[in-house]
Amino acid sequence: MPAIANDVSGGGAGKKALAQEIDADHHGGLPPYAAYVARTIFLHTLAFNEPLKGLPAEQLRYSAVGPALDVSFIEEARKKFIADSAYLDDRPGAPMRFLAEANLRQIIRREERHVDAGEARAQLNDRIREIFQGKAFDAVCFPGGPFDVPDEVGDGRPKLVVLAYDGVTVGGSVETVPDLIERIHARKGSEGSALRALRNHLVFVAAGEERREEMRRKMSHRLALRELKKPERLLELAAHQQDKVRELEARSEQELALAIQHCYRHVFYPSRDRLGASGADLAHTAIDIQSASEQPGAGQQQVVRVLRDLRKLRLPEDEPDSPAYVRDRTPLKKGEITTLSLRNEFRRDPALPILIGDDLFIRGVRRGIEQGAYVYRRGDLLFGPGDPSASIEIDEQAVVFTMTYARQTGIWPRPQRDSSEADPAGEETGQPVEGATGSVVADPPAGAGTGYASDTTPGQLTAEGLLREALAQLWEQARAKGIGALGTLTVRLFEPGDAFRLMGAVAAVQGADKSVTITGGYETRDGGSFELEFRGPPLDAQPVREFLEPQLRDASSQSLQAGFELVFTDGLSMQGDAAEKLTERLAQFASGAAYVSAAAEVKT
Numbered sequence: 001m002p003a004i005a006n007d008v009s010g011g012g013a014g015k016k017a018l019a020q021e022i023d024a025d026h027h028g029g030l031p032p033y034a035a036y037v038a039r040t041i042f043l044h045t046l047a048f049n050e051p052l053k054g055l056p057a058e059q060l061r062y063s064a065v066g067p068a069l070d071v072s073f074i075e076e077a078r079k080k081f082i083a084d085s086a087y088l089d090d091r092p093g094a095p096m097r098f099l100a101e102a103n104l105r106q107i108i109r110r111e112e113r114h115v116d117a118g119e120a121r122a123q124l125n126d127r128i129r130e131i132f133q134g135k136a137f138d139a140v141c142f143p144g145g146p147f148d149v150p151d152e153v154g155d156g157r158p159k160l161v162v163l164a165y166d167g168v169t170v171g172g173s174v175e176t177v178p179d180l181i182e183r184i185h186a187r188k189g190s191e192g193s194a195l196r197a198l199r200n201h202l203v204f205v206a207a208g209e210e211r212r213e214e215m216r217r218k219m220s221h222r223l224a225l226r227e228l229k230k231p232e233r234l235l236e237l238a239a240h241q242q243d244k245v246r247e248l249e250a251r252s253e254q255e256l257a258l259a260i261q262h263c264y265r266h267v268f269y270p271s272r273d274r275l276g277a278s279g280a281d282l283a284h285t286a287i288d289i290q291s292a293s294e295q296p297g298a299g300q301q302q303v304v305r306v307l308r309d310l311r312k313l314r315l316p317e318d319e320p321d322s323p324a325y326v327r328d329r330t331p332l333k334k335g336e337i338t339t340l341s342l343r344n345e346f347r348r349d350p351a352l353p354i355l356i357g358d359d360l361f362i363r364g365v366r367r368g369i370e371q372g373a374y375v376y377r378r379g380d381l382l383f384g385p386g387d388p389s390a391s392i393e394i395d396e397q398a399v400v401f402t403m404t405y406a407r408q409t410g411i412w413p414r415p416q417r418d419s420s421e422a423d424p425a426g427e428e429t430g431q432p433v434e435g436a437t438g439s440v441v442a443d444p445p446a447g448a449g450t451g452y453a454s455d456t457t458p459g460q461l462t463a464e465g466l467l468r469e470a471l472a473q474l475w476e477q478a479r480a481k482g483i484g485a486l487g488t489l490t491v492r493l494f495e496p497g498d499a500f501r502l503m504g505a506v507a508a509v510q511g512a513d514k515s516v517t518i519t520g521g522y523e524t525r526d527g528g529s530f531e532l533e534f535r536g537p538p539l540d541a542q543p544v545r546e547f548l549e550p551q552l553r554d555a556s557s558q559s560l561q562a563g564f565e566l567v568f569t570d571g572l573s574m575q576g577d578a579a580e581k582l583t584e585r586l587a588q589f590a591s592g593a594a595y596v597s598a599a600a601e602v603k604t
Contacts, residue, residue, distance in 0.1 A: 003045075003087035003098040006106075008038040022080050033077035036064045041088070045097040054089065054097030091240050104241045108248075111224035112217075124219040124260075131260055132162050134300030136315075136356050137203065142167070143184060151188040151196045153347065158201050158354050160303060162264070165207035165215070170266040172210065174286075177278040181206070181268055185280050199281065200354060201347040204268040205303060211263040218252070218259040225249040257296035262289060267303055269312055270350035281350040285310060307354070309525075309556070316359040319559045322494035323368030324464065324595065327402055335405030339365065339376075339398040362392050365400060371492075371561075373464065373595060375406040384412050404464055404473070462597045467491070467498070468587035470596040475579045485571030490597045491564045491586070496552055498590035499562030500545045505589045507538035509582070512566040516541045520560030522552055538564075 010017040016024070022034035040063050044055040055063070057078060064074050082088060086106030087098045102110075125142065132139045137160035143149050149161055161184060168178045177185075181204050188196045207215075227233060229249045234242045268275075271283035287302045307313035314320075329352065330345045331337050343361050346352050355361055368374035369383060376383040376390070378398040383390040384406075392398070406412035461483075463473035478486060489512075493499040499518070506514050516538050521531035530551070534544050552558050566572075572579060 002100065002102070004042070007081075007085050007087050007098070008042050009035075018084055018086070019081060022077060022084075026080070027073070027077070030073065031069055033064075033069070033073045034081055036069075037074065037077050037081050040064050041096045042098060054095030056095055060096065090244075091238075104237070104244055107237070107241075108221070108224055108228065111227055112220045115220045115223045115227075120216065120219050120223060123223060124216065127219070127256060128162065128165075128260055128264070131257060131297055131299040132160060132205065132264075134298070136300050136304050139300070145180070146184050146187040146196070147190045149184050149188070149202070151198055153198070153201075153344070156358065157356070158203060158347075160300065161202055161204045163204065163206045165212050165263065168206050169209040169212060170206050171208075174266065174275070174284045176276045177268060177280050177282050177284070178206065181282070182278065182280040185270075185282060198344070198347040200270045200350050200352060202270065203303065203307070203354070204282075205264050205299075206266045206268065207263045208265055211259070211265075215256075215259045215263045218256045222249075222252040222256050225252050254296045261287075261296065261299055261302060264299065265289075267306060269307055269310075270354070271312065272351045304356075311353065311557075313354045313356065314360050316357050318360060319557050320360050320364030320367060321353070322561075323364065323371055323373035324494045326364060326368070327373065327464075328466070332400060332402060335409075336399055336401045338396050339392065339394045339400055340396050342400060343394050358394055361394070365392055368400075371595070372403055372462075375401045375403060375412045377401070377411065382411070382414060384414075402464065403462065407462070460597060461486075462595070464595045467493075467590050467594040467596070468583060470594050471579075471583045471587070474596050475574065475583075478574050478579075483574055485568075485573050487568055487571055489566045489568070489572065492595040492597075493562050493564075493590060494560075494594075495590075496548070496558070496560045496562075498594075499560070500549060501589040502562075502564065502586060503538045503541055503545060505586050506564045506566065509566060509585070511570060512568045512572075514538055515565045517563040517565070518544060518548075518560065520558070522555035522558040522560075525554070525556045 005015075005017065007018045010020060017038070019032075019034040019038035023030075023032045027033050037060065040060055041055065044059075044063075045053055047053050057075075060078060061071055061074050065071055082096070084105075086102050086109070087100075088103060089095070089097050089099050090103040090105065129139070129141045132141065136157065138154060138157040139160045139162060140149050141162045142164040143161060144167075149159065161181075163178075163180065168180050170178070184196075185199060185202060185204075186196060188194050225245060225248050228237075228245050234245065237245065265287045267285050267287065268282045269285070270281055272281055273283050274280065275282055275284050285306055287306050304313060304315070308315065308318075326342075327333055329349070330342060332342060342365075343358065346355050346361065365374060365376065366389070369376055369385060369387075372385045376392060376398065378393055381390060383392075385403075401409075401411055403412065461474055461477050461481075463470040463477065465473065474489075491502075493502065503516065506516070514537060516534070516536060518532065518534040518541065521529060523529045532544075532548075534541060548560070552560065572582070
């Protein structure tokens with residue numbers, strides 16, 4: 001009777017059996033395939049002698065088939081019925097037949113109904129905390145408001161704010177930022193009245209509404225299996241059921257971790273590309289189910305992967321941003337900033353990437369020095385291009401200067417020692433003085449010839465900034481020093497798009513020998529790497545450009561620098577508007593940051 005009431009034909013009073021529920025859900029307008037399956041199994045259960053009870057799947061299909069029935073629907077109904085039946089014999093290899101006692105599936109369900117709701121909630125919260133702990137982020141779980149999320153650097157790790165699944169859930173379509181996330185991102189303190197400073201230091205993870213109940217059910221399922229696994233409860237079960245309980249309990253831990261990560265798929269991260277009409281500098285992305293299933297229990301790894309794919313988050317092994325990019329998007333563009341303030345800009349400005357650790361930041365500063373974009377000073381230590389490597393500290397005593405500012409203020413190059421004080425012979429011979437900083441340049445010999453010749457007296461002209469601005473500064477410097485013409489112009493760009501667009505413009509410049517240098521490389525999404533170095537005329541660089549453009553767009557990380565050198569046959573005159581016309585020709589194709597230098601040429 002229990003099998004008939006629960007699985008076959010219902011127990012009266014409007015209660016449907018399992019077979020009737022399957023037919024209502026899947027076989028509307030069709031014959032009751034699940035009812036045919038259940039009745040056929042039941043009739044074969046009544047056979048006399050134990051070995052004859054029940055039937056295999058092949059005999060079930062043969063017994064139930066009829067002129068108006070589809071065999072495929074019979075097989076589909078059989079699988080659904082076996083998966084959820086509470087009274088079918090669940091012993092390995094047993095034929096399909098009903099038992100008077102409930103099978104293990106029904107025992108587990110009964111135990112799930114007895115799980116304490118408070119205990120399940122507490123255990124689920126603890127498991128969520130464990131899953132989202134890690135080395136990349138400092139996890140802040142289940143905040144009630146801005147007061148629970150401190151606005152401080154702490155141990156240097158960005159904060160991963162995990163929202164409570166009962167407090168904030170996200171539906172299938174995300175059109176705006178949830179109110180609690182927006183308030184935490186914008187405010188801090190007990191009253192939420194103060195503005196948060198480190199807004200690029202927070203990443204939020206929220207639960208999806210459609211998978212919240214599945215996560216809860218997996219938690220109740222795990223607690224029920226843990227209860228049944230106790231020695232005193234195992235003795236109540238058959239031997240094959242004891243083995244099955246142990247197997248299911250061991251598997252339930254991984255299933256629960258997967259359910260949590262499938263639920264917590266929605267990531268809100270700092271960005272100037274705001275979500276919808278939201279007033280917060282936050283964007284949204286979702287972790288796909290396949291990625292969330294790769295490492296059960298490592299919730300932070302999924303967040304790191306999706307943000308890294310968006311180039312929002314950088315790990316210590318990644319390539320730093322170009323020095324010009326950092327300079328133009330931080331207060332460093334004013335000329336100087338402390339390393340501590342510059343590091344904190346990456347925690348404040350949502351337009352900048354989130355850095356995991358300080359190593360990548362230090363490498364970026366060091367690269368800027370090596371490329372001639374920065375000068376570093378801390379106390380008596382002055383570290384610039386061409387110097388031996390030095391330690392870079394992140395504090396208020398260490399300062400980074402742009403090269404332009406350092407030259408204008410006399411910080412770089414280092415003031416040379418007066419060689420006559422160290423060795424009077426140095427003045428007569430023009431030889432470098434041993435131990436002196438820098439070098440002594442001899443006067444050019446008399447009668448060196450006529451025409452254009454390299455003259456080091458005015459010094460190397462350099463400028464940096466947006467291309468139009470840098471070229472304008474260069475012309476101003478040349479004219480201020482009374483230089484009549486420039487012999488060589490070198491332009492270095494750090495944005496691949498600007499460099500590729502500039503190739504055609506450089507190739508069209510008249511009266512100059514042109515050459516292009518391209519160095520760098522990229523890393524594919526699957527871990528492959530490619531490095532290149534090209535030197536040659538602009539026309540020969542076009543096939544390189546056609547190859548690189550699609551590769552760089554699809555790369556997980558990239559680093560590319562391009563240099564253009566123009567050697568003017570008769571010199572680029574600083575009289576008239578020839579220089580300004582060259583500026584217009586080049587700047588209309590490249591608007592990004594550039595490092596521009598020129599060799600001065602004068603009449604001797």
